[in-house]
Amino acid sequence: xxxxxxxxxxxxxxxxxxxxxxxxxxRLKAVLRASRLCDGSRFENSxxxxxxxxxxxxxxxxxAGSGVQIDRVIRMLLLHDLVExxxxxxPIHLDLDPALQEAAEQAAADRLFGLLPxxxxxxxxxxxxxxxxxxxADAVFAKSLxxxxxxLQNLANDGGSWVDYDVRWSQIVTRVGDKVAxxxxxxxxxxAGLVRPWFAxxxxxxxx
Amino acid sequence: xxxxxxxxxxxxxxxxxxxxxxxxxxRLKAVLRASRLCDGSRFENSxxxxxxxxxxxxxxxxxAGSGVQIDRVIRMLLLHDLVExxxxxxPIHLDLDPALQEAAEQAAADRLFGLLPxxxxxxxxxxxxxxxxxxxADAVFAKSLxxxxxxLQNLANDGGSWVDYDVRWSQIVTRVGDKVAxxxxxxxxxxAGLVRPWFAxxxxxxxx
Ligand SMILES: [Ca+2]
Numbered sequence: 001x002x003x004x005x006x007x008x009x010x011x012x013x014x015x016x017x018x019x020x021x022x023x024x025x026x027r028l029k030a031v032l033r034a035s036r037l038c039d040g041s042r043f044e045n046s047x048x049x050x051x052x053x054x055x056x057x058x059x060x061x062x063x064a065g066s067g068v069q070i071d072r073v074i075r076m077l078l079l080h081d082l083v084e085x086x087x088x089x090x091p092i093h094l095d096l097d098p099a100l101q102e103a104a105e106q107a108a109a110d111r112l113f114g115l116l117p118x119x120x121x122x123x124x125x126x127x128x129x130x131x132x133x134x135x136x137a138d139a140v141f142a143k144s145l146x147x148x149x150x151x152l153q154n155l156a157n158d159g160g161s162w163v164d165y166d167v168r169w170s171q172i173v174t175r176v177g178d179k180v181a182x183x184x185x186x187x188x189x190x191x192a193g194l195v196r197p198w199f200a201x202x203x204x205x206x207x208x
Numbered sequence: 209x210x211x212x213x214x215x216x217x218x219x220x221x222x223x224x225x226x227x228x229x230x231x232x233x234x235r236l237k238a239v240l241r242a243s244r245l246c247d248g249s250r251f252e253n254s255x256x257x258x259x260x261x262x263x264x265x266x267x268x269x270x271x272a273g274s275g276v277q278i279d280r281v282i283r284m285l286l287l288h289d290l291v292e293x294x295x296x297x298x299p300i301h302l303d304l305d306p307a308l309q310e311a312a313e314q315a316a317a318d319r320l321f322g323l324l325p326x327x328x329x330x331x332x333x334x335x336x337x338x339x340x341x342x343x344x345a346d347a348v349f350a351k352s353l354x355x356x357x358x359x360l361q362n363l364a365n366d367g368g369s370w371v372d373y374d375v376r377w378s379q380i381v382t383r384v385g386d387k388v389a390x391x392x393x394x395x396x397x398x399x400a401g402l403v404r405p406w407f408a409x410x411x412x413x414x415x416x
Binding site for chain 1: 256
């Protein structure tokens with residue numbers, strides 16, 4: 001658009017800033033997670049995981065409690081891992097200093113959402129903050145899905161990160177199950193029924 | 209849930225079918241596209257591309273014409289490439305038989321959406337059909353974004369698939385630009401201003 005032209009009737013967001021943000025977001029495709037694809041062929045990255053988690057939300061919307069707005073959940077899941085571009089992924093079965101990790105993620109959120117036009121950056125940041133706080137109904141459901149996805153992957157590829165990190169069933173219950181159950185109790189009942197036998201069959205069910 | 213129990217107040221979708229669909233969807237992470245990551249390090253897959261396209265929709269919502277529902281656009285983009293699990297990606301700069309490709313995609317849609325409970329499968333299928341038809345305002349905008357994403361990637365990694373397929377500027381205009389402009393005219397003006405100089409500088413601007 002020629003400089004000095006009148007603003008059109010529609011919004012004129014700062015496309016340069018938005019495209020810079022979108023190109024920077026591409027780097028999430030290079031952040032590797034602890035979980036492997038369902039076929040076990042390689043570790044997955046946080047961008048494809050974000051797509052998968054959003055697809056879980058779309059597909060499992062019926063598992064959400066009343067008051068949950070699925071499209072807000074999907075938006076949260078599209079944004080939820082962007083901070084890993086700077087801060088990296090935090091495998092839940094690895095003991096890292098949570099304060100250090102949180103500081104790194106806050107700095108990453110400042111930088112990444114700061115690439116956007118101010119109002120939009122604040123809006124995306126608020127959605128990410130809400131996800132992180134895990135208090136609103138939308139965020140609790142989003143967290144449930146984020147946690148449940150790798151369970152299905154590990155089950156499909158015969159253990160995946162459960163084997164890598166020598167995980168017991170009691171750890172799944174406290175680190176994953178309680179969080180899945182908080183937002184999606186029937187989903188947790190169902191998935192626990194699929195996953196617990198894997199642990200039992202390998203002498204890893206320490207709650208039996 | 210015990211067999212014969214009353215249905216609870218909330219929906220009781222067929223979780224077994226839904227989880228089978230979601231595990232099958234994981235295979236989209238293994239479908240490679242013609243485009244490379246912005247850093248040029250590798251080809252991207254259709255799952256991470258789907259995430260990126262949905263993030264484009266969320267970020268560039270201000271470019272949509274009135275009447276476009278961004279959350280429907282996002283849903284479309286989450287689903288739009290699933291058929292590639294069976295039918296593969298179709299690089300736009302490669303001449304394939306469109307009738308053969310469409311038949312393969314229709315069969316893929318039958319199989320993949322057919323994994324879901326019937327009502328939900330029909331709902332997802334309708335959304336994908338709408339995207340493919342490219343007639344509704346939501347679908348036209350979704351298609352604009354799907355086409356614009358690789359332009360930014362190729363520009364970032366010094367040509368990418370434009371070099372691989374020996375592409376000229378006129379081909380970008382007819383195969384990409386016209387479609388981007390249909391749903392997002394200001395976005396096309398802006399991106400053309402970024403991309404055309406790349407072609408001009410390499411003697412590939414055949415409309416100059
Ligand atoms: Ca495609």
